[in-house]
Amino acid sequence: DVKVTQSSRYLVKxxxxxxxxxxxxxxxxxNMFWYRQDPGLGLRLIxxxxxxxxxxxxxxxxxxxxxxxxxxxxxxxxxxxxxNQTSMxxxxxxxxxxxxxEQFFGPGTRLTVL
Amino acid sequence: xxxxxxxxTEISVVEKEDVTLDCVxxxxxxxxxxxWYKQPPSGELVxxxxxNSFDEQNEISGRxxxxxxxxxxxxxFTITASQVVDSAVYFCALSVFKAAGNKLTFGGxxxxxxxx
Numbered sequence: 001d002v003k004v005t006q007s008s009r010y011l012v013k014x015x016x017x018x019x020x021x022x023x024x025x026x027x028x029x030x031n032m033f034w035y036r037q038d039p040g041l042g043l044r045l046i047x048x049x050x051x052x053x054x055x056x057x058x059x060x061x062x063x064x065x066x067x068x069x070x071x072x073x074x075x076x077x078x079x080x081x082x083x084n085q086t087s088m089x090x091x092x093x094x095x096x097x098x099x100x101x102e103q104f105f106g107p108g109t110r111l112t113v114l
Numbered sequence: 115x116x117x118x119x120x121x122x123t124e125i126s127v128v129e130k131e132d133v134t135l136d137c138v139x140x141x142x143x144x145x146x147x148x149x150w151y152k153q154p155p156s157g158e159l160v161x162x163x164x165x166n167s168f169d170e171q172n173e174i175s176g177r178x179x180x181x182x183x184x185x186x187x188x189x190x191f192t193i194t195a196s197q198v199v200d201s202a203v204y205f206c207a208l209s210v211f212k213a214a215g216n217k218l219t220f221g222g223x224x225x226x227x228x229x230x
Contacts (some may be wrong), residue, residue, distance in 0.1 A: 009157075040222050041222060042222040043218075044220075053132065090159065095171040098129075098216060100147055102149060105158055
C-alpha cells in the first residue's frame with residue numbers, strides 16, 4: 001500500500017515565523033502535491049512537483065514555496081506565516097503522467113497561526 | 115480552466131437510506147477523468163471511484179454506484195443502504211492530461227451525516 005506521511009498532525013505557530021511542513025511517500029511516485037483545505041472551498045492546489053527539483057505553481061501559490069531535493073520528500077515552506085494561512089494542509093502523491101492515476105493522500109497537518 | 119461544483123454542502127440521512135451526491139464539472143478538454151474521494155473524520159482522503167470521459171456506462175460496486183452524463187456534465191454518486199461508517203466528506207474531482215503531473219481540480223465537498 002502507498003503510504004504518505006506528514007511530519008505533524010497539529011501545528012501552532014506565531015505570525016511571522018518560518019514554517020516547514022514535510023511530506024514523505026514510500027512508493028517511488030514521480031508527482032507530489034500540496035493542497036490546503038478550507039470549509040466550503042474544497043482542496044486548492046498550492047504547488048506540485050513532477051520530478052526531483054522540478055516544481056510548478058498551483059492555483060494559490062502566494063505566500064508559499066516548496067522544495068523537493070529527493071524523490072520521496074516534498075516540503076512546503078511558509079516564509080513568514082500569517083493568520084490567513086491557518087488551514088488544513090494535505091500532501092498527496094501519484095505515479096506517472098497519466099490523468100488516470102489517482103492521488104494518494106497523507107493525513108493532513110492542521111496549522112494554526114496566531 | 116477546470117471547475118467542479120458540488121451544490122450540496124451537507125446531507126443528513128438515517129441509516130439504510132440511499133444518498134445521492136451531485137457533481138457538475140466544466141472543462142474544454144475532450145479527454146478527462148472524474149473521481150470521487152471520501153474524507154472520513156480521521157482526515158485522510160481515500161480514493162473511491164474513477165470514470166474516463168469516453169465511458170458513460172454507469173456502474174455499481176458494492177453499495178456504491180455512479181451516474182456519468184456527458185450531456186449535462188454531471189457525475190453523480192450514490193451510496194445505497196447507508197451506514198454510520200459512511201459519514202464523511204465526499205469530494206468530486208476532475209483530472210485532465212497535462213505534459214507533467216496529473217493535477218486534480220476538486221469540488222467544495224459534501225458532508226454526509228448518517229444517523230443510526
